[in-house]
Amino acid sequence: MTTRTGLPATEAPGRRSWLGRHSELGVCVLLLALGVLVLADALTMDVDITQRGPVGPRTVPVVVGAGLLVVAALLAVDVLRGGRGEAEGGEDVDLSEPADWRTVLLLAGVFLGAAVLIEPLGFPVAGGLLFWGAAFALGSRRVDRDPLIAAVLSLVTYAVFDHLLGVPLPGGPLMGVL
Structure with a gap:
């Protein structure tokens, strides 16, 4: 059950910090930084x-x-006026379960491994290992x-x-074969 402010009934409006109620401003800062960088x-x-x-x-x-700067500004104005993104309904995700960090770390390791191996082994081998x-x-x-399937x-x-798009990828040992 929620109150008129949208907060859970067990949580009083004054108990959450201002930043906690406006956490979407973090996305605004990220968009702003990315826009300035671009x-x-x-x-x-x-x-x-x-x-x-x-x-x-x-x-x-x-x-x-x-465009990134405009979106960051519009989102910041919306958040400061009280707008909030809808929480995910969790259609096929159990939101009560913790994140599966093992899978995340394995994927990150595989990705970094492929990035390191792409130059010496070439894309076909590194891409196969990635897939x-x-x-x-x-x-x-x-x-x-x-x-x-990966190969x-x-x-x-x-x-x-x-060959078809003309985007050169490192071939590695298979450079002459393909």
């Missing part, structure tokens, strides 16, 4: 003077950075098919990006 990077970008057309390489970053490690961290224990996903991703 704008600073865009405005200090070294650009060739001889650009063609009205849209140069700074246009999109400046628009995105300005297989992510499947393992998320609970799959099918050692008969998971490595095969196919990684090789297809490499081929699409490197």
Whole structure:
């Protein structure tokens, strides 16, 4: 049961701190910092003077950075006026359960491992390890098919990006084969 202020009935309005009642301001600060970073990077970008057309390489970053600043300001105004985001209904999540930090740490480790291994081993091998490690961290224990699926996903991703899209990825030992 909640009171008219939206707080649980067991919690008096004066008991929560001001920052606790306005915790969404943290998102505003994050958006503000990101907007300033994007704008600073865009405005200090070294650009060739001889650009063609009205849209140069700074246009999109400046628009995105300005958009982030506008969203941060609008969200801050809404929060300070008493607006609050709706709590997640937990459609398929049990909100009473604690976070599964083991899975989070395994995924972070797999991601960092792939980032370290991508240069010496190449994308196909590091990507395969990333896909297989992510499947393992998320609970799959099918050692008969998971490595095969990971290898196919990684090789297809490499081929699409490197050959079809023209985005060069490090090939590693498989550079000459593919």
